[in-house]
Amino acid sequence: MPAQNRNKMPLRALVTGAAGGLGREVAVQLARRGCFVAVTDINGDGLAETARQIGETGTETESIVSDFTGEGAPEAAVEKVVARWGGIDILVNNAGYGVIEPFLDATFKAWTRTLALNVTALAMACKAAGRVMREQRSGRIINITSPGSRMALPDYTAYTASKAGVDSITRAAAVALAPYGVLVNSLAPGMMDTEMQRSTEIDLARANGRDDLQAFLDERTRRIPLGRRAEIAEVAEAVVWLCLDAPDYMTAERLNMSGGLDKD
Numbered sequence: 001m002p003a004q005n006r007n008k009m010p011l012r013a014l015v016t017g018a019a020g021g022l023g024r025e026v027a028v029q030l031a032r033r034g035c036f037v038a039v040t041d042i043n044g045d046g047l048a049e050t051a052r053q054i055g056e057t058g059t060e061t062e063s064i065v066s067d068f069t070g071e072g073a074p075e076a077a078v079e080k081v082v083a084r085w086g087g088i089d090i091l092v093n094n095a096g097y098g099v100i101e102p103f104l105d106a107t108f109k110a111w112t113r114t115l116a117l118n119v120t121a122l123a124m125a126c127k128a129a130g131r132v133m134r135e136q137r138s139g140r141i142i143n144i145t146s147p148g149s150r151m152a153l154p155d156y157t158a159y160t161a162s163k164a165g166v167d168s169i170t171r172a173a174a175v176a177l178a179p180y181g182v183l184v185n186s187l188a189p190g191m192m193d194t195e196m197q198r199s200t201e202i203d204l205a206r207a208n209g210r211d212d213l214q215a216f217l218d219e220r221t222r223r224i225p226l227g228r229r230a231e232i233a234e235v236a237e238a239v240v241w242l243c244l245d246a247p248d249y250m251t252a253e254r255l256n257m258s259g260g261l262d263k264d
């Protein structure tokens with residue numbers, strides 16, 4: 001699909017959790033393809049850097065600093081995009097949160113925060129963008145899930161449960177929006193060395209009583225069938241493919257970009 005809509009206007013995208021990591025890379029790659037790209041995150045400084053990088057591509061951008069767990073926050077972000085550019089063609093639900101916590105030490109706080117962002121905010125964003133896309137009779141939503149959504153990880157259960165929720169929402173939203181030609185897919189990235197992944201693995205090593213962090217990380221890398229961690233840029237390429245290039249008949253798909261960690 002060219003990065004233009006039926007009216008020959010640049011496609012209008014919203015990327016959540018775009019202050020760094022995968023979200024920033026997806027946003028910049030979409031901008032390089034000519035999309036107008038709105039970015040949102042709770043981290044204003046990181047978001048400013050993302051906006052600067054998008055600006056270098058010469059396209060238009062909009063920065064929305066927002067805690068997506070607030071009631072109405074996802075809807076407000078979508079409204080801002082529509083107010084600026086008259087519609088929304090692409091939503092990438094990438095913002096994510098997770099905390100290492102042994103199952104028998106589970107806390108209400110960690111579960112509530114994780115589910116509020118990864119599940120509730122994602123569902124509300126799908127709803128808000130989906131309503132606009134329904135009227136447009138076009139649009140694509142990509143939800144970032146995780147190989148963990150299908151694993152038993154007793155130190156990371158709030159996160160894996162939330163990503164199982166992402167899979168469930170993706171299937172439901174795909175069916176709800178199919179009559180209007182709106183596609184909803186998800187992508188499960190493998191281990192990428194982002195800020196979130198790094199701090200999670202430090203905590204995981206600690207929870208497992210390991211003080212040899214590098215050896216612990218190397219063992220985890222060796223468990224990946226392709227034998228290496230994912231580059232952020234290559235995962236972003238797959239997200240952008242779903243946004244712009246995947247065939248119109250693909251919906252309710254969960255794309256596996258995990259180097260064989262997850263097996264479909």
Ligand SMILES: NC(=O)c1ccc[n+]([C@@H]2O[C@H](COP(=O)([O-])OP(=O)(O)OC[C@H]3O[C@@H](n4cnc5c(N)ncnc54)[C@H](O)[C@@H]3O)[C@@H](O)[C@H]2O)c1
Nearest residue numbers: 017019021022042067068094095096146191192194196197
């Ligand atoms: N890094 C990996 O190995 C990996 C593997 C599988 C899935 N993922 C998923 O990829 C996505 C991107 O993660 P990443 O690895 O790039 O990490 P990241 O920490 O760089 O990105 C997550 C972003 O979400 C933002 N965020 C957190 N809480 C928020 C809130 N309340 N409101 C708004 N924004 C908030 C953070 O500020 C951050 O910019 C996440 O959904 C994550 O679960 C990552």
